[in-house]
Amino acid sequence: MSATVQTLEAMERPPVTMSSRLEGELLEVSMGPQHPSTHGVFRMNVTLDGEIVRKLKPVFGYLHRNHEQIGEQTTYLGSMPYTDRLDYFCSMSNNWAYALSVEKLAGIEVPERAEYLRVILAELTRLQNHASLLGFLLSDMGAWGTPLMYAFREREKILDLFESLAGSRMMCDYMRFGGCRVDADDNWLAGARKIVDRFPKFLDEFEELILGNEIVIARTQNVGKLSADLAISAGITGPMLRACGVNYDVRKVDGYGFYPRFKFRIPLGEHGDTYDRLMMRALEMRESVEILKQALAQIQPGAIVNPKAKIRAFRPPVGEAYGRIEAPKGELGFYLISDGGPNPYRYRVRPPSFINLTVLEDLCLGHTVADVMVILGSVDIVMGEVDR
Amino acid sequence: MESLEQIKARAEAAIPGAKIDIVPNLGPANQPSLLIDNEHAPAIAKFLRDDPTLRLDFCSNVTGVDWLDRVTKKTVKVKKVVEGEEKEVNEPIEERIPGYLEAVYHLFSMAHKHGPITIRMRTRDRGEGARLPSLTPVWRSAEFQEREIFDLYGIRFDGHPDLRRILMWDEFEDHPMRKDYVQPDDFEWEPTPHDDVLARAKQHYAPRPAEQELRPS
Amino acid sequence: MIGTGILKGMGVTARNFVGSYFEKERLITVQYPEERSPLPENYRNFPFLIYDGEDPQAGLRCVACKICEKECPPQCIYIVKSDDKKPDYMGKPQFYPKVFDIDISVCMSCQICVEVCPFEAIKMDKEFELSKRERFNHLLQRKEELSKPNEYYHGICPTEAADVDAKLGAAAEAAAKKKAVAAAPAAPVLAKPTGPTGSTSAPASS
Numbered sequence: 178m179s180a181t182v183q184t185l186e187a188m189e190r191p192p193v194t195m196s197s198r199l200e201g202e203l204l205e206v207s208m209g210p211q212h213p214s215t216h217g218v219f220r221m222n223v224t225l226d227g228e229i230v231r232k233l234k235p236v237f238g239y240l241h242r243n244h245e246q247i248g249e250q251t252t253y254l255g256s257m258p259y260t261d262r263l264d265y266f267c268s269m270s271n272n273w274a275y276a277l278s279v280e281k282l283a284g285i286e287v288p289e290r291a292e293y294l295r296v297i298l299a300e301l302t303r304l305q306n307h308a309s310l311l312g313f314l315l316s317d318m319g320a321w322g323t324p325l326m327y328a329f330r331e332r333e334k335i336l337d338l339f340e341s342l343a344g345s346r347m348m349c350d351y352m353r354f355g356g357c358r359v360d361a362d363d364n365w366l367a368g369a370r371k372i373v374d375r376f377p378k379f380l381d382e383f384e385e386l387i388l389g390n391e392i393v394i395a396r397t398q399n400v401g402k403l404s405a406d407l408a409i410s411a412g413i414t415g416p417m418l419r420a421c422g423v424n425y426d427v428r429k430v431d432g433y434g435f436y437p438r439f440k441f442r443i444p445l446g447e448h449g450d451t452y453d454r455l456m457m458r459a460l461e462m463r464e465s466v467e468i469l470k471q472a473l474a475q476i477q478p479g480a481i482v483n484p485k486a487k488i489r490a491f492r493p494p495v496g497e498a499y500g501r502i503e504a505p506k507g508e509l510g511f512y513l514i515s516d517g518g519p520n521p522y523r524y525r526v527r528p529p530s531f532i533n534l535t536v537l538e539d540l541c542l543g544h545t546v547a548d549v550m551v552i553l554g555s556v557d558i559v560m561g562e563v564d565r
Numbered sequence: 566m567e568s569l570e571q572i573k574a575r576a577e578a579a580i581p582g583a584k585i586d587i588v589p590n591l592g593p594a595n596q597p598s599l600l601i602d603n604e605h606a607p608a609i610a611k612f613l614r615d616d617p618t619l620r621l622d623f624c625s626n627v628t629g630v631d632w633l634d635r636v637t638k639k640t641v642k643v644k645k646v647v648e649g650e651e652k653e654v655n656e657p658i659e660e661r662i663p664g665y666l667e668a669v670y671h672l673f674s675m676a677h678k679h680g681p682i683t684i685r686m687r688t689r690d691r692g693e694g695a696r697l698p699s700l701t702p703v704w705r706s707a708e709f710q711e712r713e714i715f716d717l718y719g720i721r722f723d724g725h726p727d728l729r730r731i732l733m734w735d736e737f738e739d740h741p742m743r744k745d746y747v748q749p750d751d752f753e754w755e756p757t758p759h760d761d762v763l764a765r766a767k768q769h770y771a772p773r774p775a776e777q778e779l780r781p782s
Numbered sequence: 783m784i785g786t787g788i789l790k791g792m793g794v795t796a797r798n799f800v801g802s803y804f805e806k807e808r809l810i811t812v813q814y815p816e817e818r819s820p821l822p823e824n825y826r827n828f829p830f831l832i833y834d835g836e837d838p839q840a841g842l843r844c845v846a847c848k849i850c851e852k853e854c855p856p857q858c859i860y861i862v863k864s865d866d867k868k869p870d871y872m873g874k875p876q877f878y879p880k881v882f883d884i885d886i887s888v889c890m891s892c893q894i895c896v897e898v899c900p901f902e903a904i905k906m907d908k909e910f911e912l913s914k915r916e917r918f919n920h921l922l923q924r925k926e927e928l929s930k931p932n933e934y935y936h937g938i939c940p941t942e943a944a945d946v947d948a949k950l951g952a953a954a955e956a957a958a959k960k961k962a963v964a965a966a967p968a969a970p971v972l973a974k975p976t977g978p979t980g981s982t983s984a985p986a987s988s
Contacts, residue, residue: 238732255855258892284593341822386794389787412706496592527626
């Protein structure tokens with residue numbers, strides 16, 4: 178290949194050819210932190226050979242605020258609103274993971290209605306997270322705006338539900354140790370049922386939009402292949418792991434909440450490429466709709482918070498606990514050590530999207546720069562959680 | 566799944582010289598952990614990963630914990646010569662437990678779907694001896710998380726492929742998650758209810774005393 | 783055949799384009815400053831202080847117990863307790879906050895202050911158009927700006943405000959009965975405080 182670069186002074190200087198400039202030379206490019214496709218302030222130092230990625234080193238920390246130290250300096254309850262800001266797309270899941278860990282640490286039971294509400298809200302969170310992820314991913318591939326707006330339209334309906342229940346669209350701060358903060362009335366449940374019933378219609382339409390699309394197939398199939406062995410060793414979790422065909426879902430394995438009461442399937446991929454990861458989200462949304470239908474049918478009136486769990490002067494006994502849930506992005510865990518005081522001695526977040534980035538370099542090697550964006554989009558990261 | 570005692574016995578039998586202690590956890594969560602010795606840690610980790618009944622192939626969470634020097638007060642009966650005769654006297658003694666840093670690994674099995682098994686390693690001290698063997702060669706998922714521990718706690722992991730700071734910038738010197746970390750006082754201050762922050766910031770930016778500036782250099 | 787997938791996708795966009803003129807659920811945006819979607823009752827934004835009666839300063843329910851200041855996760859509340867007691871709107875002598883500042887640029891709307899307040903004195907506001915000309919003086923809200931009457935609270939959260947009023951009323955009644963019983967020790971039958979809220983009467987009436 179020897180494309181000629183024409184310059185204004187072409188008359189005076191001999192023409193410079195691409196091949197003479199780039200052949201055999203490696204070019205280092207810093208992608209990000211201000212880049213529309215990096216989903217926040219994420220930076221990659223990419224070494225390129227022509228357009229092929231030869232080395233890729235992610236650089237973190239632009240959004241680092243030492244969340245864990247803040248958690249160690251505030252009370253147990255005071256950390257709850259901060260968890261909203263971890264993965265700001267899925268504040269309900271973050272709340273649940275944190276509440277679950279503290280409940281393990283202090284041995285608090287959760288009433289039945291609260292568990293149902295938690296399942297409903299976590300699955301609604303999964304719906305809106307996956308829907309917007311699909312929109313963003315298509316946006317990264319060049320389908321600017323349109324699919325993203327369709328996804329955001331559905332997401333907005335779910336966020337309206339969150340707002341009318343928890344008071345805020347994204348920073349819900351809804352769960353409390355031993356239950357939930359506000360009870361959902363019948364109107365809210367009816368509204369949720371309506372949205373859940375209509376959601377498959379959106380899914381059908383969205384799948385029609387992207388599934389057979391030749392451009393999507395060309396951009397995603399056989400791009401960023403991840404083998405099951407590497408995925409397990411690198412601690413990949415969530416849809417990204419299941420896209421490689423590994424059947425591991427914390428909802429089934431741990432059976433936390435009331436998930437064993439619901440009938441649902443775990444979609445599994447085969448090739449572990451970007452297309453499988455994309456489809457995994459679409460299929461998981463269908464299963465979430467199934468769970469939601471069952472949960473909304475089974476929910477019974479009752480107490481929503483355990484009266485034994487105190488709001489003020491909450492001091493769990495000395496000990497440690499690791500609690501985890503299947504957040505939309507993967508396994509979200511909280512590791513807490515209590516020394517008997519009002520603050521945790523150690524407060525650790527296991528961020529799924531941060532650990533899922535471990536294999537980013539392996540996925541991108543040998544692909545072009547344009548594929549890096551697609552692969553990164555399919556990992557599904559949120560910088561609030563990656564940098565903490 | 567096997568109990569921790571069984572795992573300990575089998576691991577110690579499989580790896581000659583390995584020493585494993587069980588750290589109890591008194592809380593309601595009841596998740597006790599295995600304290601493994603640093604020298605044999607990679608071998609023990611490999612055993613836990615590859616043993617057919619355990620198959621702990623998924624290292625979910627890796628984190629550091631900082632334990633400062635602790636002083637525990639005890640009363641011990643001591644034989645003493647008091648006024649010419651030997652007596653048994655209760656004497657309070659202070660036992661000083663030197664501080665250490667800890668790395669905690671939460672292991673699960675994707676093959677057998679069990680877990681967690683918690684293993685922990687302790688450094689010799691909090692200063693120069695804060696070194697541990699890296700388990701990244703065994704579980705790739707520890708790569709970024711061990712870097713994070715190195716960054717925030719200052720444990721050096723021997724054998725880590727790429728041990729650099731990850732969240733803080735490279736020029737940063739301290740380890741901000743340590744319990745004795747002192748926050749810098751050069752805040753951009755502004756009128757807020759944070760009185761102590763404001764006071765510290767004002768102190769930081771206060772003009773130097775006049776005599777100091779007048780002193781001939 | 784190659785290209786059919788793209789054509790199908792075009793069909794979907796065309797359906798959405800045309801549909802947005804007819805179907806309400808395909809077009810959910812509103813033209814904001816002119817059109818406003820109603821706020822749900824649970825919506826919360828920044829805290830404010832409630833006062834009863836006419837005088838905003840005398841009627842403040844806040845007695846400067848500083849619990850909210852201590853529990854606030856980002857530490858955006860600043861309270862100085864008074865040295866003396868002043869009569870509140872009922873004429874009872876109470877401590878009052880000499881200074882009560884909330885820095886709404888620090889506040890993260892978590893409403894933990896509302897949950898921990900034993901006096902129902904601090905509640906979440908719904909006003910969200912809060913752009914100010916100056917960061918330092920205007921976003922640090924003083925006691926005078928924060929004080930709002932109970933009627934305002936009824937206006938923004940009718941159900942919740944009615945619950946709070948019923949709770950406070952029951953507590954006050956129970957306290958009054960308790961006082962009456964204490965004043966007349968000859969009636970031992972009534973010695974038990976009646977009503978389920980009897981135990982919570984202490985903070986609300988002291």
